[in-house]
Amino acid sequence: MMKIAEKICSLSEKKICLQDRAKTIGGKYTGVGKGKNLIVIQVEALQDFVIGLNYDGQEITPNLNKLIANESGLYFSKYFELIGRGKTSDAEFATQNSLYPSMDNETYTAYQDNTFYGLPWILRDNGYTSWAFHGYKKEFWNRDKVYPKQGFERFISEEDYQLGETLGFGLTDEDFFEQSISYIKEMKKPFYAFMITLSNHSPFEIPEKYQKISLRKEHKGTLLGNYFQTVHYTDEQIGKFIENLKREGLYEDTIICLYGDHFGLKTPDKENDKLMSDFLGYPYDFDEMMRIPLIIHVPGTDANEEITKTGSQLDFLPTILNIMGMQNEKGIMFGKDIINSESSFIAQQTYMLKGSFIDGEKVFVMSRDGIYDHSRAYNIETRQPVNLDDCKEGYNKAIKEINISDFILKNNLVK
Ligand code: GP9
Numbered sequence: 001m002m003k004i005a006e007k008i009c010s011l012s013e014k015k016i017c018l019q020d021r022a023k024t025i026g027g028k029y030t031g032v033g034k035g036k037n038l039i040v041i042q043v044e045a046l047q048d049f050v051i052g053l054n055y056d057g058q059e060i061t062p063n064l065n066k067l068i069a070n071e072s073g074l075y076f077s078k079y080f081e082l083i084g085r086g087k088t089s090d091a092e093f094a095t096q097n098s099l100y101p102s103m104d105n106e107t108y109t110a111y112q113d114n115t116f117y118g119l120p121w122i123l124r125d126n127g128y129t130s131w132a133f134h135g136y137k138k139e140f141w142n143r144d145k146v147y148p149k150q151g152f153e154r155f156i157s158e159e160d161y162q163l164g165e166t167l168g169f170g171l172t173d174e175d176f177f178e179q180s181i182s183y184i185k186e187m188k189k190p191f192y193a194f195m196i197t198l199s200n201h202s203p204f205e206i207p208e209k210y211q212k213i214s215l216r217k218e219h220k221g222t223l224l225g226n227y228f229q230t231v232h233y234t235d236e237q238i239g240k241f242i243e244n245l246k247r248e249g250l251y252e253d254t255i256i257c258l259y260g261d262h263f264g265l266k267t268p269d270k271e272n273d274k275l276m277s278d279f280l281g282y283p284y285d286f287d288e289m290m291r292i293p294l295i296i297h298v299p300g301t302d303a304n305e306e307i308t309k310t311g312s313q314l315d316f317l318p319t320i321l322n323i324m325g326m327q328n329e330k331g332i333m334f335g336k337d338i339i340n341s342e343s344s345f346i347a348q349q350t351y352m353l354k355g356s357f358i359d360g361e362k363v364f365v366m367s368r369d370g371i372y373d374h375s376r377a378y379n380i381e382t383r384q385p386v387n388l389d390d391c392k393e394g395y396n397k398a399i400k401e402i403n404i405s406d407f408i409l410k411n412n413l414v415k
Pocket residue numbers: 086087088089136137140141169198201
């Protein structure tokens with residue numbers, strides 16, 4: 001049978017061979033997580049700048065910091081969201097499938113009848129049980145229709161949880177994590193549990209009893225101040241969940257991955273820009289807005305380091321497959337194994353328009369009027385302007401990548 005990559009070689013008018021896109025190259029940490037259970041937590045609106053932050057002597061994310069500092073914690077600090085029109089659902093899609101989400105409509109609706117071969121299917125083909133968990137209405141973002149097609153055998157949604165006190169959308173992260181444990185215990189091992197949190201959603205409002213961070217005067221009553229409180233609340237629930245996993249004897253044999261789905265504090269926005277720029281000490285821009293943490297904890301290993309190569313949600317699938325010692329035998333991946341790949345390049349398509357990219361050195365922001373010469377570019381460390389002539393190659397590459405991925409979605413080429 002012809003593999004997907006071979007098919008595209010013959011189908012694509014652009015005659016671009018994608019054969020090598022289905023393979024991970026292997027090397028460092030290959031197979032260190034082989035045979036272990038996998039829990040992937042997608043945290044609502046978690047940006048990276050809160051990680052390791054000391055806010056007037058207070059840690060905003062003490063439990064995540066602990067997971068990173070653990071002798072088996074990998075922390076990817078230059079990791080970026082990659083969404084299309086679908087926000088949370090596109091973050092899920094890119095992460096599971098290593099394809100660019102659609103810009104026509106959210107991918108879960110625009111391509112609900114497509115066939116996919118991403119993480120849930122790959123794990124099932126390797127003997128795993130794959131379930132998804134999210135404490136909101138199952139129809140939202142079309143999840144109930146799309147999850148089975150993605151390879152999830154069961155979707156534990158709002159109707160499967162006991163709704164107590166509510167926050168924002170409804171079920172609290174506290175109830176979500178506490179009640180999910182009994183479902184996880186039902187899963188046949190090895191298992192893959194994909195969990196999507198909810199409480200840290202804009203406008204980040206929680207009752208006073210949960211507001212444990214003592215805020216500076218200038219942050220009180222602002223979105224940034226609220227954000228510190230809700231991130232801290234969610235971090236606490238994740239900490240309790242990890243303790244529960246330990247109590248249930250699951251922690252030692254389970255890889256825990258965690259990442260943010262997308263930004264919480266938008267730019268451009270007058271209030272956010274002022275508060276964030278003052279707080280960070282440099283202008284708040286797209287790269288900081290879209291930078292989210294990725295943590296991979298592989299128990300019983302000495303995989304403990306900060307990885308500073310640039311990556312995005314597209315890269316999660318090849319990166320975790322390398323760690324779990326698996327290959328994607330049938331699909332295609334637009335991402336790379338961040339740990340072993342030489343590349344430090346990511347393309348963007350929303351907020352930063354198509355053609356925009358971030359690499360190890362610079363950020364290129366395509367102009368909204370579509371005229372290349374009106375674009376801007378800056379060095380990611382010094383924040384100083386970069387000559388646009390030095391961005392042409394990256395700009396062309398970014399467009400080409402997204403167009404090929406879009407071609408695959410439009411023609412339903414993943415079988
Ligand atoms: C709802 C939740 C929020 O189920 O995932 O979605 P968002 O508004 O962040 O895209």
